[in-house]
Amino acid sequence: MSKGLYEKMAQSIIDGDADASAALAKEAIAMGLHPLDAITKGFVIGVNTVGDAFGRGEAFLPELVMAGEAMKAAVAILDPELKKLGTKRRTLGKVVIATVEGDIHEIGKSLVATMLGASGFEVYDLGVDTPSEKIIGKALEVNADIIAMSALLTTTMGRQKEVIEELEKEGLRNKFKVIVGGAPITRDWVKTIGADGYSEDAVSAVAIAKQLLGIE
Numbered sequence: 001m002s003k004g005l006y007e008k009m010a011q012s013i014i015d016g017d018a019d020a021s022a023a024l025a026k027e028a029i030a031m032g033l034h035p036l037d038a039i040t041k042g043f044v045i046g047v048n049t050v051g052d053a054f055g056r057g058e059a060f061l062p063e064l065v066m067a068g069e070a071m072k073a074a075v076a077i078l079d080p081e082l083k084k085l086g087t088k089r090r091t092l093g094k095v096v097i098a099t100v101e102g103d104i105h106e107i108g109k110s111l112v113a114t115m116l117g118a119s120g121f122e123v124y125d126l127g128v129d130t131p132s133e134k135i136i137g138k139a140l141e142v143n144a145d146i147i148a149m150s151a152l153l154t155t156t157m158g159r160q161k162e163v164i165e166e167l168e169k170e171g172l173r174n175k176f177k178v179i180v181g182g183a184p185i186t187r188d189w190v191k192t193i194g195a196d197g198y199s200e201d202a203v204s205a206v207a208i209a210k211q212l213l214g215i216e
Contacts, residue, residue, distance in 0.1 A: 005033070006042040009074070013046025016066025018073035025077040035078040035085070043074045047118045051203040064202060065107070068114035075117070091122040093145035093213045096138045098130035100159035105152035105182070108202075112148065112181065115202040116209060121146075132163045139176055146209055151182040160185075161193040168194075177212040181205060 005028060012020035021043065028038040050067040053059035095116050099109045106128050113125040124142055126134060139147050151157045160180045167173040177196045180189075190198045196212055199205035210216070 005031070006038075006045070009038060009042030010046035010049065012074075013043055013067050013070045014049055016063060016070050018066075018070045021070040021074040022077055025074040029077070029081055035081040038078055039075065043071055044118060044120075047071055047115070051115070051206070054201070054203050061201075064115075065111055068111055068118065068202070071118040072114055090120065092120040092210065092215050094122045094124070094142055095146040095148055095209065096124045096126065096135060096142065096144045097148040097150075098126035098135050099128040099150045099152070100135075100156050100163075101129055101131045102159065103151050103153055103156040104128045105150065108152070108182065109150040111202040112150070112199070112205045115206050116148075119206045119210075121206075121209060132159060132166055135163055136166060136170075136172070140172070144176060145213055146177045146179060148179045148181070148205065148209075151180070151185065153182075154184045157182070157184055157189065160195065164193050164195060177209075179205065179208055179212070 005024065009021065009024050012024055025038060029035065047067060050059055050063060054064050097109060097113050097116070099105055109128070110125070113123050117123045124138055124144070126138060135147060135149065138144070147163065149160045149163060151160055164173065164178055167176065180195045180198045181200070185198050187198070197208040199208050
């Protein structure tokens with residue numbers, strides 16, 4: 001019986017239908033289905049399907065955004081149930097993510113945060129226009145594995161470098177993997193500032209994060 005439900009859950013994410021995903025999450029709870037199963041056997045399958053299609057150029061940014069929103073809607077309903085059961089989703093790692101100081105671009109960063117969360121990372125999204133000390137402070141506070149920074153302007157790119165320099169100065173550089181992203185970011189820039197990786201989109205951000213932490 002639950003197999004058909006799992007398929008519907010995956011489909012609601014593929015369709016980017018947040019109302020359907022929320023309704024299916026509620027249905028799963030009413031049926032006594034374990035919320036963890038709903039997430040991993042249902043909704044995440046949909047996220048992966050859309051991510052793979054995006055990687056092949058068969059799906060585009062709007063579909064990715066809608067899939068992310070549908071996933072958020074389902075998780076918002078299922079997470080409290082998990083807490084009630086005292087079950088934590090196995091997290092792949094902790095990521096602190098932010099758009100750097102002076103930059104108020106939200107969409108790309110939020111999409112990366114959503115996709116990382118949907119894929120099993122514990123994500124701390126600090127929003128936009130985030131000072132370097134706040135990013136580093138949060139990473140230390142939550143004992144993050146990865147710091148992810150977005151910059152959409154050539155004028156704010158330097159803030160990514162600033163965070164890495166600050167980490168080095170404080171002897172913390174080896175404590176965190178650093179991923180950068182944003183329209184003006186190139187492989188050369190990554191090399192110049194000594195970041196661990198960069199992603200051009202939300203799907204590759206998840207792949208890079210897994211790769212850096214040695215997760216298959």
